[in-house]
Amino acid sequence: MSSAWTSSAARRVLAVAGLTFREARRRWVVVAAFVMTLGYLGIYGTGLYFASKDIMSVAGGTGMDEIALKMIGAQMLSLGLFPSSLIVGLVAVFASVASISGDLDSGVAHAVLTRPIRRSELVLGKYLGLAFMLTVYSLLVMGAVVAMAVGFVDAPTDNLVGALALFVLEPLVLCAVAVLGSTRLPTLANGVLCTALYGIAFIGGIIEQIGSLIASEVMLNIGILTSLLMPADAIHRRAVAELLPPAMLLDPAGGGVSFSASAVPSGWMILYAVLFPAMMVLTGMWVLKRRDL
Numbered sequence: 001m002s003s004a005w006t007s008s009a010a011r012r013v014l015a016v017a018g019l020t021f022r023e024a025r026r027r028w029v030v031v032a033a034f035v036m037t038l039g040y041l042g043i044y045g046t047g048l049y050f051a052s053k054d055i056m057s058v059a060g061g062t063g064m065d066e067i068a069l070k071m072i073g074a075q076m077l078s079l080g081l082f083p084s085s086l087i088v089g090l091v092a093v094f095a096s097v098a099s100i101s102g103d104l105d106s107g108v109a110h111a112v113l114t115r116p117i118r119r120s121e122l123v124l125g126k127y128l129g130l131a132f133m134l135t136v137y138s139l140l141v142m143g144a145v146v147a148m149a150v151g152f153v154d155a156p157t158d159n160l161v162g163a164l165a166l167f168v169l170e171p172l173v174l175c176a177v178a179v180l181g182s183t184r185l186p187t188l189a190n191g192v193l194c195t196a197l198y199g200i201a202f203i204g205g206i207i208e209q210i211g212s213l214i215a216s217e218v219m220l221n222i223g224i225l226t227s228l229l230m231p232a233d234a235i236h237r238r239a240v241a242e243l244l245p246p247a248m249l250l251d252p253a254g255g256g257v258s259f260s261a262s263a264v265p266s267g268w269m270i271l272y273a274v275l276f277p278a279m280m281v282l283t284g285m286w287v288l289k290r291r292d293l
Contacts, residue, residue: 012117016125017132024095024133033091033137040087041144044080048152051076055153073155074244077146081243084145085170085236088138089198092171095134096178097191099126100288120285127179127281134171142167146243156245163243169273170235174198176277177230180284183291197230205233205263212263223263231273234265 024030055072100123142164149155157163177197181190208223210216227234241264 009118009121013121013125013128016117016122017129020099020126020129021133024130027095029091029094030133033087033095037087037141040083041141041148044084044145045148045152048076048080048148052152069154070156073149073153076153077149077155077157078240078244080145080149081142081167081240082236084141085167085239088134088141088167088171089174089232090195091137092130092134092174093178093194093198094191096130096175097182097194098187099130099179100182100284101185101187101190102182119288123179123183123285123288124281127176127277127284130175130179131172131277134175135168138168138171139164157243158245159242163239166235166239166242166270170232170239172277173230173232173235173273173280176280176284180280180287183284183288198232201226201230201233204229205237208263209237220263224269227265227269228272231265231269231276234269235273237263238265238270 055069146155146157146160146164150157174194178190178194181193185193204223204226207219208227211219211223
């Protein structure tokens with residue numbers, strides 16, 4: 001009886017996930033994201049192409065050594081990763097903010113929930129459908145950025161698989177927060193809240209990095225607290241640290257650790273970030289189950 005119920009519940013969840021994935025592909029936010037992404041990759045790739053020519057010209061004239069060239073490639077890759085990560089994160093938010101609230105406003109959720117499907121299954125199915133779409137999208141975008149940097153300026157990479165996995169985790173965290181918010185908040189309010197949390201995480205990350213450079217315990221604690229509230233920026237910083245070889249994160253002028261290499265989140269923070277989406281989705285399931293529709 002229990003196994004049959006579990007199998008039936010899984011089929012319902014997967015059915016909702018499939019419908020959510022197909023619906024998300026047809027939304028204007030996804031079309032706009034596709035156009036925006038192509039535009040960014042075109043600009044970034046063009047910049048790398050001409051930069052590679054200038055770098056080789058300067059290197060030939062000054063006798064720049066290979067380590068310096070690798071460092072330049074690493075910095076150009078690092079600079080390209082942040083805007084692409086920001087685009088992916090914003091797409092995750094705006095594709096997910098109406099996942100439940102939009103269906104409630106249109107009446108679709110009421111029709112669905114009259115069938116033998118639990119509210120918790122609806123929330124989980126919505127998240128899984130969006131998560132699959134965002135996983136594919138993130139891998140394509142971040143993979144393209146890394147491939148162009150390696151191809152044009154010979155950017156060095158270290159743990160590519162681990163870094164890509166972390167880059168995928170970032171939009172999944174944002175999606176989970178947006179799905180949770182959509183179980184209780186109107187779509188507009190949820191979008192504002194999720195975007196604000198994303199911004200707070202980014203500012204907190206900067207504060208933590210500065211605190212690491214000047215040995216300020218207060219600033220470090222502020223950064224850690226914001227990462228616990230929203231670990232998106234912490235995931236990005238750890239992904240960059242995994243992707244770029246440690247030697248490439250050094251400041252060639254002074255020999256010290258560069259700004260981008262400071263305050264790399266620990267393994268415990270990444271474990272928390274891995275568990276974070278599950279906590280948000282479970283909370284969303286609990287909230288919707290007790291909400292008066």
